[in-house]
Amino acid sequence: xxxxxxxxxxxxxxxxxxxxxxxxxxxxxxxxxxxxxxxxxxxxxxxxxxxxxxxxxxxxxxxxxxxxxxxxxxxxxxxxxxxxxxxxxxxxxxxxxxxxxxxxxxxxxxxxxxxxxxx
Amino acid sequence: xxxxxxxxxxxxxxxxxxxxxxxxxxxxxxxxxxxxxxxxxxxxxxxxxxxxxxxxxxxxxxxxxxxxxxxxxxxxxxxxxxxxxxxxxxxxxxxxxxxxxxxxxxxxxxxxx
Numbered sequence: 001x002x003x004x005x006x007x008x009x010x011x012x013x014x015x016x017x018x019x020x021x022x023x024x025x026x027x028x029x030x031x032x033x034x035x036x037x038x039x040x041x042x043x044x045x046x047x048x049x050x051x052x053x054x055x056x057x058x059x060x061x062x063x064x065x066x067x068x069x070x071x072x073x074x075x076x077x078x079x080x081x082x083x084x085x086x087x088x089x090x091x092x093x094x095x096x097x098x099x100x101x102x103x104x105x106x107x108x109x110x111x112x113x114x115x116x117x118x119x
Numbered sequence: 120x121x122x123x124x125x126x127x128x129x130x131x132x133x134x135x136x137x138x139x140x141x142x143x144x145x146x147x148x149x150x151x152x153x154x155x156x157x158x159x160x161x162x163x164x165x166x167x168x169x170x171x172x173x174x175x176x177x178x179x180x181x182x183x184x185x186x187x188x189x190x191x192x193x194x195x196x197x198x199x200x201x202x203x204x205x206x207x208x209x210x211x212x213x214x215x216x217x218x219x220x221x222x223x224x225x226x227x228x229x230x231x232x
Contacts, residue, residue: 035221037165037223044208044223044224044225044226045157045159045165045208045210045223045226046223047210047220047221047222047223050219050221057217059218059219059220061220062120095164095165100170103153103170103171103174104153104155104212104214104219104221105153105155105167105170105171106155106157106167106170106210107167107170107176108167109164109165109166109167110164111164112164
């Protein structure tokens with residue numbers, strides 16, 4: 001069964017860190033790119049970052065550059081989002097999603113994990 | 120900063136037709152932005168509907184069709200069903216050499232009434 005399952009969300013203070021995990025099953029993450037997309041409570045979708053299937057090419061939204069880092073572990077078939085220097089405005093549900101490099105698209109979404117940044 | 124704008128809300132009768140649009144403040148949306156469309160219902164994760172402007176996912180009903188219309192990306196729902204009531208988001212790709220970014224639209228709430 002092809003699916004993505006996120007974990008690692010929780011409550012963290014401003015300036016703190018958190019690492020989210022995205023476990024893929026039914027396909028190899030070395031064959032597909034993975035996006036992280038977030039959605040603040042009651043708001044729209046915001047693209048955060050993309051890791052290409054080669055594991056080398058990485059792209060970030062300006063709002064998270066230098067603070068959030070995407071990586072992966074092929075042996076675990078997992079993709080991670082390391083979140084540092086967290087701000088109140090990072091509070092959101094974080095989704096990982098399977099992408100296709102060309103044509104650029106997002107095919108399949110996980111159910112999301114909630115990150116709450118609160119004093 | 121790139122901003123992608125959609126109609127905030129649209130209302131359609133069951134069996135009717137409605138067209139959602141997706142505009143960029145950087146200029147006309149083209150096939151080179153590879154527009155994607157997603158549906159999201161309350162409390163659920165988004166679901167992909169179309170990609171590469173016109174291509175449907177294998178699970179997407181034929182009543183959903185993507186296109187380019189007057190410099191914007193568009194999603195047309197024909198023969199609308201009650202279960203089509205949802206929030207819809209477009210996604211545009213902006214590639215410039217090694218730099219790549221994706222920007223979601225502001226979202227359109229479709230009400231079936």
